[in-house]
Amino acid sequence: TIRQQVGRVMAPELKLDALRRFRRREMLRIGVRDLLRLADVVETTASLSDLASILIDEAYRIVDADLRTRYGVPMHKNRQGRWVETGFTVIGMGKLGGHELNYSSDVDVLYVCESHEGETRPVVSGRAKLKTPTPGGISNEEYFERLARDLTKVLTEQTHEGFVYRVDLRLRGEGSVGQLTRSLEDYAKYYRTRGQVWERLSLLKAWPVAGSMTVGKAFIKMVQPFVLAPASKRLDVEQGLAVVNEMRSVKEKIDAKMAERGHEQRNVKLGVGGIREIEFFVQTIQVLAGSRVPALLDRSTLGALKRFVRLKLISGKERDALTAAYVFLRDLEHKLQMVHDLQTHSLPDQEDELERCAIRMGYDGTDRPKALTQFQADHAAHRTLVHDIFRSFFESPKTSPHFKATLRAVAAAR
Known part of the structure; x- marks a missing residue:
């Protein structure tokens, strides 16, 4: 499995090269089955989509683990006032979200975090320290922006082992000029006040493909009123x-x-x-x-x-x-x-x-x-x-x- 292959090496760079090799082998396997007519279009697009989700999630885990060793665990206060870990998700859009990916598709994604409030806390004995932050900590907003930037880089970067995927972030709020990562609250406000027609279409296929499924499903639920014509009004x-x-x-x-x-x-x-x-x-x-x-x-x-x-x-x-x-x-x-x-x-x-x-x-x-x-x-x-x-x-x-x-x-x- 991909987890076993990545686990054989320690350095993040070597883990990422393992992802690139895994992608090449799997793309060859999928392509051969397609050309020999052993797989139809539905199976092929599903296999390509599953492969992308697995690779993006594993790349996220590698990048996130590296950032946590440097800055600690991102945390925020929940509604009860308790410090909890802040989740992050990668939302697949377009053909990735619809489980219909091509051989040479860009992966259209949004990066969403649970909250921009809070900051990172150092890890002590496997758990995040809940007391006052240390000088090495950074804000959640900065942490998740770094995470998004580094994740995009490792997915798109070309090495002697090839690359993982071309990443398209233009479907995010405000397109190419917007923040790489927005919180659930920020996206709710954006779609409520500034959402465009084309964004309604793009969100119909949205689905979490990496990171926290809890945060991902909260995002999907949150965008439904924007995407669909209001149920409370009569559609004439x-x-x-x-x-x-x-x-x-x-x-x-x-x-x-x-x-x-x-x-x-x-x-x-x-x-x-x-x-x-x-x-x-x-x-x-x-x-x-x-x-x-x-x-x-x-x-x-x-x-x-x-x-x-x-x-x-x-x-x-x-x-x-x-x-x-x-x-x-x-x-x-x-x-x-x-x-x-x-x-x-x-x-x-x-x-x-x-x-x-x-x-x-x-x-x-x-x-x-x-x-x-x-x-x-x-x-x-x-x-x-x-x-x-x-x-x-x-x-x-x-x-x-x-x-x-x-x-x-x-x-x-x-």
């Missing part, structure tokens, strides 16, 4: 349309960027009929109805589609078609990324590269031109279906059967 047509229009505006900005690059037809993730259109369709329905109909909430896209059928928001035929499209597009995304560990989502320009990609997806390699033709036909069919459903919901919501079904589900739950 105009309110629903306002939510849909907000989400559509986010997608229109993405479309404009794709058009600038000439990638609207080539980008598997963000282009026309791409993965993001399926995700936006699913997530917008969840934002609209999730507070009143919690049975439709699921962090995974495919899991949510299954729930939508049970609640009669989409038909079984539509679920099957969207599921097939999502699996095809995610498989294609994997086959684009797995060769050189490149974070790409765009189809190559060269025909021979497209042929190789089609063969990696399982198309018959004995006749490459035929394999490419079939691949392109299947790709076009999936994209057309996805975009038709997306356009129906976002461009003509008043007449969309899915929008009407969502409003009916909300009304029935009152």
Whole structure:
């Protein structure tokens, strides 16, 4: 196990190199199973997500242990006035939080601590000393900022053993200019007063992947009122349309960027009929109805589609078609990324590269031109279906059967 391999060495640097070696071996194992068609897309994304969670948690433990030897244990006073240890969690966002990670994904994370109040206390005989702090102590705010900075560094740092993950912290409060770590109280205030539309979508998949699960689950519970349309208010047509229009505006900005690059037809993730259109369709329905109909909430896209059928928001035929499209597009995304560990989502320009990609997806390699033709036909069919459903919901919501079904589900739950 990873814990055994890390435990064989003492120095933090050697422990971290053990993580990097473990990642390389596991990525090879997952990739071979994928190419041999021994694992489907769901198993592959789950394996990649589990691997990331394990490695991030182990890296956190290594960094935190090192900081504790230097500064002591972070502690704060609880509501009863007693000094208690202050928890810290890493919240996985996006595909990491949804258990849907790619081969070459950045890991989108938030760093959250239980409290910024308090300070570190020295460790004496295995326990934190509860009396007055010593000169070597630092504030909780400083401790957790150092922890976040050091954890990000060790995950992203390239050594002779490679690296662990690229880390994206731009989903945190105030984006790239915000503090690396915020407390539960700080995040509650931020989302209540300054939260943006895109942050509601990103938090739908949020889940603790490392550190304290208690703090992580407290964060998930705290953000629910911000993420979902209020359950206490009646959701009428105009309110629903306002939510849909907000989400559509986010997608229109993405479309404009794709058009600038000439990638609207080539980008598997963000282009026309791409993965993001399926995700936006699913997530917008969840934002609209999730507070009143919690049975439709699921962090995974495919899991949510299954729930939508049970609640009669989409038909079984539509679920099957969207599921097939999502699996095809995610498989294609994997086959684009797995060769050189490149974070790409765009189809190559060269025909021979497209042929190789089609063969990696399982198309018959004995006749490459035929394999490419079939691949392109299947790709076009999936994209057309996805975009038709997306356009129906976002461009003509008043007449969309899915929008009407969502409003009916909300009304029935009152």
